[in-house]
Amino acid sequence: MDIRNPCVVSLTWRLEDAQGELIDELNEPMEFFFGGDDLLSKVEEALLGQSIGFEAALHLEPEHAFGDYHSELVFFEASEIFPDTVEEGMQFEGPPEGSQTPDMPKDAIYTVTEVYDTHVVLDGNHPLAGIALNLSLKVIDVREASEEEIEQGSVAQSIFSFAPGGDQDLPPGATLH
Incomplete structure (x- = not known):
């Protein structure tokens, strides 16, 4: 065939x-x-x-x-709006509840790229952008x-999206398939 x-x-x-x-x-x-x-x-x-x-x-x-990497999709949020268990590689659909950055796209998947005592860095770019x-x-x-x-329109989850559980050289907790 x-x-x-x-x-x-x-x-x-x-x-x-x-x-x-x-x-x-x-x-x-x-x-x-x-x-x-x-x-x-x-x-x-x-x-x-x-x-x-x-x-x-x-x-x-x-x-x-x-796609291209868009630096405007990277932003900081106060750590107090996240659970105590927040860690690099966690993902959120849309900005997290309580976000102080209301102009960020609501339909993007945001990945936690860094965690500090006072703030968390989120990136709405695809990890391979x-x-x-x-x-x-x-x-x-x-x-x-x-x-x-x-x-x-699919067999399962799209191959080019990321889901928790991988161990590649990608953000922690992300995998390509």
């Missing part, structure tokens, strides 16, 4: 920054919905029409990956998407 919209592809890959530093490696195949939110558009462009066994090495500039990436991937399998997957 050729890769087309919609379908599900199983991939393995190696993701590095432009200097060759490993960011993420997926040695066991993982499924992704093709034609939804699971893959970056440049990755989908490379996969379209391909089949099992296809391999590609892609260079992704920030505008084709996670502003970074050029090299992605080597291989198609392991291709299958029809289920009705549920088509309805969701």
Whole structure:
């Protein structure tokens, strides 16, 4: 079966920054919905029409990956609005309750990047924003998407979002898949 919209592809890959530093490696195949939110558009462009066994090495500039880094999305909040257990790598959807910075986007995910006695530093940029990436991937399998997957536009959580529990050279508590 050729890769087309919609379908599900199983991939393995190696993701590095432009200097060759490993960011993420997926040695066991993982499924992704093709034609939804699971893959970056440049990755989908490379996969379209391909089949099992296809391999590609892609260079992704920030505008084709996670966007440019925006320093205006970094801000400080008083430590008293956070729980005592706040630590680097924790994430908040939108500014935390009690925020004194009301003009920050409400739909961003903010990562705690530093914790001090009096304040906490939050960053609304994606952890890979502003970074050029090299992605080597291989198609392991291709299958029809289920009705549920088509309805969701995804097999599971997007590969390019971060969730607690990882151990890569990413912010503590974050992982790429």
